[in-house]
Amino acid sequence: MYLRKFSVRQLLITPSLPIVNEGKSTSLKDLQVGWNNGIVISTRDTLLTFDPQNCKKTVSGSIFISHAHNDHTKGFDSKNQKIATQETCELYEAKTRTKADNKKVLSYSDKIRFDDVEIVPHDSGHILGSAQFQIRTPFGTIIYTGDMNLLETLTTKSASIVNCDILIMEATYGNPFYAFPEREDTYGNIVSWVIRQIRENRVPIFQLYTIGKAQEVIALLNDFTNLPVVVDPPIARASHIYSKYNHKLVFLDSTEEEGQELLRHGNCAYLISNGNSNMIPTERKAARSVVTGWALRFKTPNGAFPLSSHADYPHLIDYVKEVNPSRVYTCFGSSEVLAQNIRKECKIAARPLPTIEQTSLMNFIHG
Ligand SMILES: [Zn+2]
CATH class of the missing domain: 3.60.15.10 (Ribonuclease Z/Hydroxyacylglutathione hydrolase-like)
Structure with missing residues (x-):
């Protein structure tokens, strides 16, 4: 695509x-x-x-x-x-x-x-x-x-x-x-990166596709960490459909009070849709990451993970x-x-x- x-x-x-x-x-x-x-x-x-x-x-x-x-x-x-x-x-x-x-x-x-x-x-x-x-x-x-x-x-x-x-x-x-690396290795790298950002007082932010990739990352963070996951409204709407038919996902909408509060203090991961360039409403520093198969072609200081659908x-x-x-x-x-x-x-x-x-x-x- x-x-x-x-x-x-x-x-x-x-x-x-x-x-x-x-x-x-x-x-x-x-x-x-x-x-x-x-x-x-x-x-x-x-x-x-x-x-x-x-x-x-x-x-x-x-x-x-x-x-x-x-x-x-x-x-x-x-x-x-x-x-x-x-x-x-x-x-x-x-x-x-x-x-x-x-x-x-x-x-x-x-x-x-x-x-x-x-x-x-x-x-x-x-x-x-x-x-x-x-x-x-x-x-x-x-x-x-x-x-x-x-x-x-x-x-x-x-x-x-x-x-x-x-x-x-x-x-x-x-x-x-x-040729992508083993998916389990990429999952492990994402979780490790998130933990490192939280330890170093940064909010881990994922920029990704609204449908598919976002839900896979929510599931990953739900299953392997205790970190709350805040998402932008388009990802929230798609994730509700996933929860209805597929994998029960736990997340908070960034426009709702609890989501905003978590974001402000930074004790969460934040997922935003590709193309959403809104300012991140947090008092902490942010660490941005991208999740896409094209990451095989590039590296960014804050992480790029070759996870593809x-x-x-x-x-x-x-x-x-x-x-x-x-x-x-x-x-x-x-x-x-x-x-x-x-x-x-x-x-x-x-x-x-x-x-x-x-x-x-x-x-x-x-x-
Ligand atoms: Zn597609």
Whole structure:
């Protein structure tokens, strides 16, 4: 998700090509898979869009939303039918404080059918409610996974492994450089850093993603320290949804009296959303930290922890081997590098997801 802007630009300059009918199997000629303002999968009878990027543009067919991060929820702006898990809808509503309308809610393993295509969501292991979609067509089975993680964390289970003919997968950390340390080691480093800051009379502050990472750090501090955790209001709203469906989290909202009092005296950890640059209302010094997989690339004096909700490169390769498709399309991030390495390491046909122009898509469906 972090390299989204880069990846979209990269995809847009990919030449438009006929998609699946380039392969050996002639039975796939009535199936199109590609990028058109989102992941598009169409047979001659059915057109589905997954994680559209801009709903001011026309989006055709029903829209599937994989999870509640900003770069995957633009589809909620559309008038079309939206399909997502209950948790994704509630996290989106908590984040935006708007109601998601015209929605159809599915649980993992539920089925929904559109003419000749059946779709089943499965856990993608990324954040609460995140889904990968199994798309069964008369021409083969496709898995589309947006952001995913193969590791079980304090707040998520690992991604399900579902075999398929065609895999469309994220490539956020699709470069061999990204191999994360053991998660338990990173958990230990975070807790040690927090204890050191408190001992030295500083308030430990974490700047992180509002949904997913924040709840994992709250769970970590709840489970392994006695330190109160104060969070900003967007993190508080998302954390209430986690507490409802997933991991019971204990935290205080920074806008409430008790949270403000704790912050003032500094006997707490403070979690703030990325982009929230408000002054820290404390009488003590503050020690800032960032928690992101990109921390592998940088170090700051106050700590940067490579904890990610995504699979790293070795796990992306493991995932492909487990799913064992006959071809892979990569998107979002290091798509070219990952495709190249899948060809080399897994001996599976792979390439970045090609763009389908709107007219070509319409001709395909109505042609
Ligand atoms: Zn995400």
